[in-house]
Amino acid sequence: MAAVEPRWTVSSAAGAAGAARAVSLAGTWSLEAITRVPDGIDADVARLAGDPALAWDLRGIDRLDDAGAVLLWRAWGRKLPARIEVRPEHETVFRHLAASDQPVPADGGAGMLAPLVGLGRWLDSMADHAVALLRLLGQLAIDGVDIALHPARIPLKEISANVYRTGSQALGVTALVGFLIGVVLSYLSGQQLRTFGADIYIVDLLGIAVIRELGPVLAAILVAGRSGSAMTAQIGVMRVTQELDAMTVMGIPHGRRLVLPKVVALAIAMPLLCLWTSALALVGGMVAAEVQMGLSHVYFIESLRTAVPIANYWLGLGKGVVFGVLIALIACHYGLRIRPNTESLGRGVTASVVSAITVVIIADALFAVLFSDVGLVE
Amino acid sequence: MSAPAAVVEIAGLSTRFGRQVVHRDIDLVVFQGEVLTLVGGSGSGKTTLLRQMLGLERPAAGTVKVFGTDLARATASGLESIRSRWGMLFQGGALFSALSVFDNVALPLRELKRLDEGMVHDLVMLKLQMVGIEPKHAGKMPSELSGGMVKRIAFARAIALDPELLFLDEPTAGLDPDRSEGFVQMVISLRAALRMTVVMVTHDLDTLVSLSDRVAILAHSRLVSVATLDETVALDDPFVHDFFRGARGRRALLARGGAVPPGGT
Numbered sequence: 290m291a292a293v294e295p296r297w298t299v300s301s302a303a304g305a306a307g308a309a310r311a312v313s314l315a316g317t318w319s320l321e322a323i324t325r326v327p328d329g330i331d332a333d334v335a336r337l338a339g340d341p342a343l344a345w346d347l348r349g350i351d352r353l354d355d356a357g358a359v360l361l362w363r364a365w366g367r368k369l370p371a372r373i374e375v376r377p378e379h380e381t382v383f384r385h386l387a388a389s390d391q392p393v394p395a396d397g398g399a400g401m402l403a404p405l406v407g408l409g410r411w412l413d414s415m416a417d418h419a420v421a422l423l424r425l426l427g428q429l430a431i432d433g434v435d436i437a438l439h440p441a442r443i444p445l446k447e448i449s450a451n452v453y454r455t456g457s458q459a460l461g462v463t464a465l466v467g468f469l470i471g472v473v474l475s476y477l478s479g480q481q482l483r484t485f486g487a488d489i490y491i492v493d494l495l496g497i498a499v500i501r502e503l504g505p506v507l508a509a510i511l512v513a514g515r516s517g518s519a520m521t522a523q524i525g526v527m528r529v530t531q532e533l534d535a536m537t538v539m540g541i542p543h544g545r546r547l548v549l550p551k552v553v554a555l556a557i558a559m560p561l562l563c564l565w566t567s568a569l570a571l572v573g574g575m576v577a578a579e580v581q582m583g584l585s586h587v588y589f590i591e592s593l594r595t596a597v598p599i600a601n602y603w604l605g606l607g608k609g610v611v612f613g614v615l616i617a618l619i620a621c622h623y624g625l626r627i628r629p630n631t632e633s634l635g636r637g638v639t640a641s642v643v644s645a646i647t648v649v650i651i652a653d654a655l656f657a658v659l660f661s662d663v664g665l666v667e
Numbered sequence: 668m669s670a671p672a673a674v675v676e677i678a679g680l681s682t683r684f685g686r687q688v689v690h691r692d693i694d695l696v697v698f699q700g701e702v703l704t705l706v707g708g709s710g711s712g713k714t715t716l717l718r719q720m721l722g723l724e725r726p727a728a729g730t731v732k733v734f735g736t737d738l739a740r741a742t743a744s745g746l747e748s749i750r751s752r753w754g755m756l757f758q759g760g761a762l763f764s765a766l767s768v769f770d771n772v773a774l775p776l777r778e779l780k781r782l783d784e785g786m787v788h789d790l791v792m793l794k795l796q797m798v799g800i801e802p803k804h805a806g807k808m809p810s811e812l813s814g815g816m817v818k819r820i821a822f823a824r825a826i827a828l829d830p831e832l833l834f835l836d837e838p839t840a841g842l843d844p845d846r847s848e849g850f851v852q853m854v855i856s857l858r859a860a861l862r863m864t865v866v867m868v869t870h871d872l873d874t875l876v877s878l879s880d881r882v883a884i885l886a887h888s889r890l891v892s893v894a895t896l897d898e899t900v901a902l903d904d905p906f907v908h909d910f911f912r913g914a915r916g917r918r919a920l921l922a923r924g925g926a927v928p929p930g931g932t
Binding site for chain 2: 319320321324352353354355356358359360362363378379381382385386388389390529628629630631632633
């Protein structure tokens, strides 16, 4: 297609209705043509439009698209010039332009009060989160009582699918991370202990630290990143695709079908994962101790029994249950709050993972305070 | 008038999804300035053919040329120049949910990087006005809009660059009859002003009858016919009979005052 430049000719002869000067436009006035003019055509047209007495003749224009029309319209100062001749098919676009010339309502800025407004919004959203979480918890309690009374309503399939996805499929990554942390911890603390001649206490140190603290927290962080994000994204996508609405219309409650199975599944899978991670971390520590300090694995296993009171084991399992419930609840909470657009989905998933990890660590700190005199030998 | 230039040329196109053959050896040419409508039963591969013309899917065999360039062999800059010359209206609108109405329509203009923001603003407001969206909706997000508004804004975005070639996938599905008619009028007036070529997939007989220059019928994985509406209606083909001879088809054709297929109850 032959590209034709936008052209104009200014004539001093009376072009239209006795005007002193007239300008005739010709050629192609399209988006492609005007953006191809190297120096920009705006200034030239604006200079022409500066003369109010000028008569405009647009009948010679070969092709005028909306961009060309907007260019002229802006040069004319958002109104048609007093003297103008246009082909009828080009008239419509100027009519549309006249009609579209309304300012976009701007959202009122807060000005000097902006920080205060921001703080208010933040507090408001925090309160909103708290209420929503409380409601979710309440709904969960109601659903729990409901299925306890009607065992036929227990969503066994969903629970088992979730246990498989969040537990069984996470065995690999938790094993790897647990083992490596065990190796690192044993290696580093072994070096320190040796300077005091206290090598054999590595068993006590590792046993308590891993079973009581590190195993559950490590597993929880991994599960929050792995399964928590997946849960939030799944519920969020269901919102985007209106599947949540479809469930509501069919009378399938979100709480019982989406939230409850996830919470129950993580409450089951999480303590087992904690146990698994702790076990692998101890194995890692044992291997490193044997290699670095020549501490035999037989001695390691033998003394573990006396070094770590059994209460620590139960504490680790209990933490697992609590962490699992917290992660699932937070994932569902953020998932259900996602608005039907992609940006909200991304933000929701991020917020879900960050909040879950933060809450897990806060809960861990609470455990440490509450159970400070349980399972620790003098 | 000399023979119009071919805008889209499809030659020997075949499509397979696994073992299922969707298209078998299809040849189709879309000429400049015409409105070509693709019709066919559900699952006959209309939307797939449209997606192949857009380069979103690649056929198993055959070539698709747009503006004379083979999409499968085009260079990156060749594709870029083609993409600034066409527009597509997706069936569901496909508005960017994270952008406001204004930003959705402004996106293709801003991507050009050759227009200043004032010009972009005026152009966007003009396009929105043309599709009947009031300025007060410009700041809204797509999730706050009704289905019909999403469709009109998606259309405004499709025509943002004043494309020479416009693809429409079910443009009037989900619009009320009044809006459908308004949409048809809008396409007619845009065609006159911009000499636009339109390739459309539609089930809506009123839209088909009032816009189409030619109708292409896809059935049994082949292109059964490509002809003007009158010739198409006169065809002796089971699909044509079912499609045009129903009560709705006869009504739409009668309203236009053209040929009506014989028979029907």
